[in-house]
Amino acid sequence: MNIVFVEPHFPRNQREFVRALAEAGAHVLGVGETPAEYLDEQLRSWLGHYKQVRSVTDTDEMTAVVRRLQRLVWVDRLEATIEAHVLPAAVVRERTGIPGTSVRTAWLCRDKPSMKEALREAGIRTAASTAADSASQVRSFADRVGYPLILKPREGAGAASTSRVDTEADLEQALAAFGSSVTSIAVEEFIEGHEGFYDTLTLDGHVVLDFSCHYYPGVLEAMRNRWISPQYVSTNRIDGGGLYDEMRRLGQQVVEALGIETSATHMEWFHGPKGLIFSEIGARPPGVGCWDLYSNGNDIDVYRAWADALVHGHVGQRPSRSHAAGIIALRPDRDGRISGYSGLDDIQHRYGQWVIDAHLPEPGTGTQPVEAGYMANAWIRMRHPDYDELRRMLDDVGQSVQVHAH
Structure with a gap:
């Protein structure tokens, strides 16, 4: 089976999808934005072919590349595993006749107001929501549904640029923060x-x-x-x-x-x-x-x-369900550069056997903002057969380990 995989190099865990496909017997055709010479030897060994493009979200460029590949081999699948790539990949699939997630499905899984409307029509309970193209539409929804509300860019992922508003004043402040860069806003009831x-x-x-x-x-x-x-x-x-x-x-x-x-x-x-x-x-x-x-x-x-x-x-x-597993993000005490850690030795002594792995950037490493996510700075991953005990251990890590910055 020939599978085109979108962006095999970045972020780093993308290589695990390529590795798994190769181990399953697929011939993997990689398309990504990274120059081929930057791919390491191991990743190259899993790829039967690699093509660099300017942007994997440029559907015209991607369509042209996939059609060239189709002239060389039969392409069975085209797969993308990153949120921003899913809809462009679906567009390319439909243009080139490759089976997989449709444009309709990809759009509904990307556009939150359309998603919630489709689910409500299917009888599935979800928050009241709308897509607003103007501040007046947002205010009208607030008048109808009440506060608190959640506002985010219509194609936002995770908590990126997301705001909770509890009052009319909060709403006006949030709308001002979006400015002219966001042309459509997803607004929904806070649950x-x-x-x-x-x-x-x-x-x-x-x-x-x-x-x-x-x-x-x-x-x-x-x-x-x-x-x-x-x-x-x-x-x-x-x-x-x-x-x-x-x-x-x-x-x-x-x-x-x-x-x-x-x-x-x-x-x-x-x-x-x-x-x-x-x-x-x-x-x-x-x-x-x-x-x-x-x-x-x-x-x-x-x-x-x-x-x-x-x-x-x-x-x-089949999953064994043998262990609960979790991650705790460890934030620097300020933005700047990491100067060191405290409490790590005690945690290692108490729970070393339950640590899966950790990321502890070297002193001198620049910090990332809090909103960058769970793996932006330091983190520790752990597991334990008992869920409640794992929760207790992770709480202890959060209270014991400090990331210092200057």
């Missing part, structure tokens, strides 16, 4: 409750592999407060019924409503006074190394399971 996510691998429209994580605290709060050492934790209790059974039923409904066939998915949810409420979905794997946590906690290679679904049409591996 109170615990926030988590549900990640799946689907095959022919059916969920065949799944995992669930919990955020501590919610993403918006975590990305706005430096003093917080935020975590997300993958549970090994997903087979325990209750909320997780409800979440699984909801996830399958979403997959069917949006026409997702064979794909990785990343779904966000809230659980609170209004029950389980669906938030949003991406037709792609989760970011920030989440599949690495799933692999470590479940004694499987999730990347290879994804590749087997694409190449062979089945998934032979």
Whole structure:
């Protein structure tokens, strides 16, 4: 099977998708923005062909490249695993007759107001929302729905440029911050409750592999407060019924409503006074190394399971659910350059056997802003057979380890 894979070099975990496809027996044709000479020998060994393009989101350029490849070999699949690449890849698929996620499905998984409208039509509970092309439309929605509200660019990903507004004054301040650079805004009702996510691998429209994580605290709060050492934790209790059974039923409904066939998915949810409420979905794997946590906690290679679904049409591996696994982000105490760490030796002594890996930038390394995410600065990943004990350990890490900057 010949598979075109979009952007195999950056970010670094992209190589794991290429590795898995090659191990599954695919002939991988890479297309990316990195010059070929920058690819390391190992990555080259997994790629049967590589073509550099100016931009992988330029659909005309990508279409031309894929058509040239089609004149050389039969192309069975074209795959993209980064949020910003999913819709352009779908456009190229439809232009070139390659099976995979459709433009309609990719658009619904990218454009949050359209997504929520389609899900409500399918009877799925989600926040009230709209797409607003003017400040007056935003104000009209606020008058109708009330506060608090969430505002973000219509094609935003994660918590990027997202604002919570609780009053009319907050709303005006948020609208001013968007300025003229954002022409369409996704506006939605704020849902109170615990926030988590549900990640799946689907095959022919059916969920065949799944995992669930919990955020501590919610993403918006975590990305706005430096003093917080935020975590997300993958549970090994997903087979325990209750909320997780409800979440699984909801996830399958979403997959069917949006026409997702064979794909990785990343779904966000809230659980609170209004029950389980669906938030949003991406037709792609989760970011920030989440599949690495799933692999470590479940004694499987999730990347290879994804590749087997694409190449062979089945998934032979089953998750063991042996461990919960999580990551804690460790923020520098200020912006600048990292000067050192405190508390690491104590944590290593207490929990060394449960540490999966860590990223601790050398002193002198420039810091990244808090809103850059969970893996922007220092972080530690851990696992433990008991979910509650893992949560306690991660809390202890957050209280004990300090990242100093100057």
